Structure formats: structure tokens, C-alpha cells
Amino acid sequence: MAGARAARGSVVTEAIAAHTPGNPMKRSDFPALGFGVGLRRPHYAEILESRPPMDWFEVISENFMGAGGRPLEVIDFVCAHYPIVMHGVSLSIGSTDPLNRAYLKDLAALARRLQPAWISDHLCWTGVGGRNLHDLLPLPYTEETVMHVARRVREVQDLLGRRILLENVSSYLTYVDSTLSEGEFVAAVATEADCAILLDINNIYVNAFNHRFDARRYIDAIPPERVVQFHLAGHSDHGAYLLDTHDHPVCEAVWRLYEYAVRRLGAVAALIEWDDHIPAFGELVAASAEARHRSRRALAQRDGALAARSIEPSAPREFED
Amino acid sequence: MARELAALQKLLWRLVTAPSGVAEGLAGEPDLGADRLGAIIAGDERMDPAARVGVYAEAYFYRLLEVLKEDFPATLEVAGADQFHNLATGYLIDYPPTEPSIFYAGQHFAAYLHTHPIADRVPFISELAGLERIVLESFHAADTPALDDAAMRTIAPEAWPAFAMRTHPATRIVACAWRVDQVLRAVEEDRAWRTPAHAAATIVVWRRAARVYYRAADPAESAALALADVDSGANFGAICTAIAERAPAPDDVPGLIQRLLIRWLADGVLIDGNLTDGKIVDAAR
Incomplete structure (x- = not known):
């Protein structure tokens, strides 16, 4: 990984240039990072001391927006040795409050310092009336909301000078007034705003249970070219609903849905998220390796199916298991 | 729209943050009965x-409760889990x-405790929370090169009296009416804490x-650091004068100045006075 920063510098510069709003988006505008994990405090010492092999790290933007001290010391080291992406939780892109200019200024300053391969946040609202819930609340899936969010995304992208990724959130409620499916809503926002998508496979699985929809049809609605990253995580079963807790291993059903997404959407950078009851770093590395293995297998299955279909017109549906 | x-x-937002839960929040919505939430939020036989x-x-509540517990472990220990939950x-x-x-979720917690009835029963609790908050802010404060022994050696001896010094952005000079540092230390070291002495003290955090x-x-030392703990800082000559005026043993003033300076330089408490700022802090506010 030595010299990763220098090598990454040119890739990121090219990527930012390609992200300039107005150019048609292609997934290849973004670097192909491979398989990473979230950078979390319990692993700082191990990463700093042993510099383990890892394709890339995702960092929570807000954790590094302080003026100085240990967090910035750590992130500067990580940036010197690994590609990173910035993942925020406070953009509140769906709020009806004005965009928080001070927050965006800090975000832009952090991006200048860290030079991330990309910047992401969530397709949700986190507060209103100047108050913050510190949670990711869903929006009504309507054409009006699409336009509201897209206008704000374009403003953020203009300010940051690059396309951002928006992530689909887990949710426990939906609105009676919604006229679109969630998958259609995510796709419509990304298209209207001309932004990229961070597709959280676990969130789709959780929401499919909580709101009773077909997770595969959700994925089918997503435009492949806009998907730049996958999230994989664990959840908790509360009986009546699934809670997106990020405190368990990725379950087999989510792995299978991930494989389906890879077959449908192609080779996409993937990241293991773990935020509570965080295990030893090695367990995250193993989960990342599992994502790589399953991605390769899914792509091979897809390519095999495509080849078979070109020979045999009556072959089964391309993305069926 | x-x-x-x-x-x-x-x-x-009102329903999520309603103090006693969503049902109470709904009761407080004159235009919205419980049955009418169904016209906005979809439900099913499961929920x-x-x-x-x-x-x-x-x-919402438990996420922020956990943050407060993590940021104020000594206040939690003193208040007890149930009372802390209510606070x-x-x-x-x-x-x-x-x-x-x-x-920033806990930034006003000390001020809240200062006016809360618990302050009548546990009069040091707001200062304790204030000290814990200051420790956290010091952890995240700006990075600036601290004055050290090597830097001071580059200054000609005759220039020392006029040399300006300030406290480092991560240094806080905390005025306390109770020795809450002793309570925090006991909790950090997993020892039993005792009610601290009601004695005015200055706590240096760095x-x-x-x-x-x-x-x-x-x-x-308090007088000297307070002098340096302002935007304009103070020159070394003025700092020496402040020390001399309060030195317990007038015969030992040069020795005391030397010992304090060595300690400040080793701890990284000061910076070159032309660089950045600092302010005196009241632990309870």
C-alpha cells in the first residue's frame, strides 16, 4: 500500500473532473476501490501499528470534523496508506430546513484535506426546525419529494464540485401519501439530481421485511450505471420488525441478496459496516474477503448465464438464482 | 408541497421527541388523534x-442517553443510573x-445541571460535568505546535522577558469551587469516589x-496561566511577575519559575504567543 496516496491523487483528480455536473455519469468516473471496511475507533491502534492489507476504508465524515487531536492524527495516517471515502450522517438532504452552510463548509474542508475517492450521505432527513434527531428518517416517496431532494443535491454537488452518492436508508415507517416504490424513488432522485447511489443491501432486506415488498424488484428498479458502492451489514430481529443495528455479521439472506445485486448491477465497490459490538478487526477483514468471493462468484454466474443465453434462446431468466 | x-x-419531530413516548405526543396534537395518524403513516397487523x-x-432517546453516558462517566457514577436517566x-x-x-449533544449538560434541583443535593455535580466536557473539548481541540525546550533554546536570553506566550488551544484553565478533579480521577481509576472538598481550585487541562x-x-501557577490564557497572551516577564507575587516562598521565586516553565514545556501547555487563542472557563457553564 506504500505510496497509495500519490497514486490515488491522480485517480481522484481525474474522478473529480469527470464528476463535474453536466457530464453524463458513468460508474467508471469513480475509482474501482474493491472491498473495504468502515474505519472504527477500536481498530485504530491495530491499523496504525500493523498497517493491515485492505483495499480501502470508509470514514464517518462527522468523526473527523473536529479541529484537531487524535481523530485527525489517525485519519491523516490512514489517508497516507489507504484509499478512503467519506460517509456522512448529517447532510439531512431531505429536510425542509435550509441546507446547513456551516456543515457543508466543514465537509468541503475535510474533503480537501482527505481527498476521498467519493463522498456519500443518506437519502433521508435527520432534523427540522433547527433541531437534530441524529437518526435517518425516511421521506414520502412522491414526485414532489424527488424534485425537492434533487434540487438540494444539485446545490450540494455544485458546492463540493463533485457528484455525491446517496444511500438508501433502513426504515420502520412509510407514508400513506407515497406514490412510488422505494426503489423507484431512489432511482428517480439519482436520475433527477444526477448523483450516484450507495446501495445498502442490508437496508433493502430490512425494509423488504418491515414494509413487505420484494427486495429483488427493488434492486431491479435501480439504474446500474449510478451504483458506485454497496453497503453490507448485520441487523437484529425484533419479531414484528427488523432493526438495522450494524451489530451482527451479515446474514446468509443478505449475502444472497448481495449476489443478486452484483448479478443485476455488476462489479461495484463493497464495504462491511459494523457500528456496535464491534468485533476484532480480523472478523471485518474476513467479511470483506467473503464479499469479494461472493462478488466474483456472482459475476461468473452472470457471465455464464449471458453466454448460455447467447447460445440457447430459451435459457432461464438472466438474474434468477 | x-x-x-x-x-x-x-x-x-414532536412525536419522536415527546418525553413520555409517542402516545403522549399524540395526545398533545389537538389536530391529530391517535386514529388519524393512520392517515399519514401506514400500519399493518404487526405494527x-x-x-x-x-x-x-x-x-432517539437511547442513542443520546448512551452519548451522554459516554461523555459524562463520572457524572453518571455520582448521579446513579436511574437519576442520570431522568436527568x-x-x-x-x-x-x-x-x-x-x-x-455537541452534551455541550449544555453542565449548564442544565447547574439550575437543576439535583444541584441542591449534589452541589458539585455541575462542575464535575463541566470538567468532563472540558476534557472532551481538549481532546478535539485544534492542533498547534506547542512550545518546547528546543523552541525556547532558540530565543536569545535577553529576548525572553518580552517573548509572548499563550495557552495551547487544547489547554483549559478551569475555575472550580469544588475539587471535582478528585472525583473524576477516582472514577477513571475505578476507585470509590467521595464528596470532594468545597475548596476553590484551578484545574489545568491539557x-x-x-x-x-x-x-x-x-x-x-494559576495566576501565571490565567495571564497567558487570553487572546493576546502574556510576555514571559509578566508571567514571572505573576508567579513572584504569589510564590509561597519568596526566596525560591527563580527556582519556582524554572520548575513551572520546565513542566509547561514538557506538557505542551503553551504556544508561541503570536499563534492562537484561549479563554478562561467556568466549569459549571
Whole structure:
């Protein structure tokens, strides 16, 4: 990984240039990072001391927006040795409050310092009336909301000078007034705003249970070219609903849905998220390796199916298991 | 439409943050009975609309409670888990989070405790919370090169009296009426804490090599650091005068100045006076 920063510098510069709003988006505008994990405090010492092999790290933007001290010391080291992406939780892109200019200024300053391969946040609202819930609340899936969010995304992208990724959130409620499916809503926002998508496979699985929809049809609605990253995580079963807790291993059903997404959407950078009851770093590395293995297998299955279909017109549906 | 979405978001904010839960929040909505939430939020036989909003309400409170517990471990220990739970509830009603970063969620906790009835029973608790908050702020304070022995050696001896010094951005000079540093130390070291002495003290908080330290300062050191703890800083000559005026042993003033300077330089408490700022802090505010 030595010299990763220098090598990454040119890739990121090219990527930012390609992200300039107005150019048609292609997934290849973004670097192909491979398989990473979230950078979390319990692993700082191990990463700093042993510099383990890892394709890339995702960092929570807000954790590094302080003026100085240990967090910035750590992130500067990580940036010197690994590609990173910035993942925020406070953009509140769906709020009806004005965009928080001070927050965006800090975000832009952090991006200048860290030079991330990309910047992401969530397709949700986190507060209103100047108050913050510190949670990711869903929006009504309507054409009006699409336009509201897209206008704000374009403003953020203009300010940051690059396309951002928006992530689909887990949710426990939906609105009676919604006229679109969630998958259609995510796709419509990304298209209207001309932004990229961070597709959280676990969130789709959780929401499919909580709101009773077909997770595969959700994925089918997503435009492949806009998907730049996958999230994989664990959840908790509360009986009546699934809670997106990020405190368990990725379950087999989510792995299978991930494989389906890879077959449908192609080779996409993937990241293991773990935020509570965080295990030893090695367990995250193993989960990342599992994502790589399953991605390769899914792509091979897809390519095999495509080849078979070109020979045999009556072959089964391309993305069926 | 934006107005409708704004009204929807404000309604959900009120329901999620309702102190005693969504049901109480619904009761406080004159235009919206419990049955009418179903006209806004979809429900099913597994979870009705209120239960679905309740998932967010529970997450809101417990997420912030955990943050407060993590940021104020000694205050938690002194108050006890049940009382701390109630204090957190009241605090979040009076001071709902307003900043994008959750780091700021506890920024007013000491001020809240200062006016809370618990201050009559545990009069040092707001100062204790204030000290814990200051330690946290020191941890995240700006990075600036600290004055060290090598830097001072580059200054000609005749220039020392006029050399300006300031406290480092991570250094805090905390005025306390109680020795709450002793309570914090006991909790950090997993020892039983005792009610601290009701004795005015100045606590110096500083950061070195990404770790935060704190200790009580004697009157001579307190006066000297308070002098340096302002935007304009103070020159070394004035700092020496402040030490001399409060030195316990007038014969030992040169020795005391030397010992304090060596300690400050080793701890990274000071910076070149032309660089940045600092302010005196009241632990309870």
C-alpha cells in the first residue's frame, strides 16, 4: 500500500473532473476501490501499528470534523496508506430546513484535506426546525419529494464540485401519501439530481421485511450505471420488525441478496459496516474477503448465464438464482 | 408541497421527541388523534402507525442517553443510573440537539445541571460535568505546535522577558469551587469516589501526544496561566511577575519559575504567543 496516496491523487483528480455536473455519469468516473471496511475507533491502534492489507476504508465524515487531536492524527495516517471515502450522517438532504452552510463548509474542508475517492450521505432527513434527531428518517416517496431532494443535491454537488452518492436508508415507517416504490424513488432522485447511489443491501432486506415488498424488484428498479458502492451489514430481529443495528455479521439472506445485486448491477465497490459490538478487526477483514468471493462468484454466474443465453434462446431468466 | 413536507417533518419531530413516548405526543396534537395518524403513516397487523414512529422515538432517546453516558462517566457514577436517566430526559427536553455532529449533544449538560434541583443535593455535580466536557473539548481541540525546550533554546536570553506566550488551544484553565478533579480521577481509576472538598481550585487541562491530562494548580501557577490564557497572551516577564507575587516562598521565586516553565514545556501547555487563542472557563457553564 506504500505510496497509495500519490497514486490515488491522480485517480481522484481525474474522478473529480469527470464528476463535474453536466457530464453524463458513468460508474467508471469513480475509482474501482474493491472491498473495504468502515474505519472504527477500536481498530485504530491495530491499523496504525500493523498497517493491515485492505483495499480501502470508509470514514464517518462527522468523526473527523473536529479541529484537531487524535481523530485527525489517525485519519491523516490512514489517508497516507489507504484509499478512503467519506460517509456522512448529517447532510439531512431531505429536510425542509435550509441546507446547513456551516456543515457543508466543514465537509468541503475535510474533503480537501482527505481527498476521498467519493463522498456519500443518506437519502433521508435527520432534523427540522433547527433541531437534530441524529437518526435517518425516511421521506414520502412522491414526485414532489424527488424534485425537492434533487434540487438540494444539485446545490450540494455544485458546492463540493463533485457528484455525491446517496444511500438508501433502513426504515420502520412509510407514508400513506407515497406514490412510488422505494426503489423507484431512489432511482428517480439519482436520475433527477444526477448523483450516484450507495446501495445498502442490508437496508433493502430490512425494509423488504418491515414494509413487505420484494427486495429483488427493488434492486431491479435501480439504474446500474449510478451504483458506485454497496453497503453490507448485520441487523437484529425484533419479531414484528427488523432493526438495522450494524451489530451482527451479515446474514446468509443478505449475502444472497448481495449476489443478486452484483448479478443485476455488476462489479461495484463493497464495504462491511459494523457500528456496535464491534468485533476484532480480523472478523471485518474476513467479511470483506467473503464479499469479494461472493462478488466474483456472482459475476461468473452472470457471465455464464449471458453466454448460455447467447447460445440457447430459451435459457432461464438472466438474474434468477 | 414543501410546506406539507415541513409540517410532516415537524409533526414527526414532536412525536419522536415527546418525553413520555409517542402516545403522549399524540395526545398533545389537538389536530391529530391517535386514529388519524393512520392517515399519514401506514400500519399493518404487526405494527400500527404509532408503534412504527415509536421505533424512532426509542432510538432517539437511547442513542443520546448512551452519548451522554459516554461523555459524562463520572457524572453518571455520582448521579446513579436511574437519576442520570431522568436527568438526560430533562436535558433533552430543555436542550434538544441542534448541531449536525452528535459531539455537541452534551455541550449544555453542565449548564442544565447547574439550575437543576439535583444541584441542591449534589452541589458539585455541575462542575464535575463541566470538567468532563472540558476534557472532551481538549481532546478535539485544534492542533498547534506547542512550545518546547528546543523552541525556547532558540530565543536569545535577553529576548525572553518580552517573548509572548499563550495557552495551547487544547489547554483549559478551569475555575472550580469544588475539587471535582478528585472525583473524576477516582472514577477513571475505578476507585470509590467521595464528596470532594468545597475548596476553590484551578484545574489545568491539557493534551499531550493525543491524550488529555488534568491537575490542580497552586495560586502562583494559576495566576501565571490565567495571564497567558487570553487572546493576546502574556510576555514571559509578566508571567514571572505573576508567579513572584504569589510564590509561597519568596526566596525560591527563580527556582519556582524554572520548575513551572520546565513542566509547561514538557506538557505542551503553551504556544508561541503570536499563534492562537484561549479563554478562561467556568466549569459549571
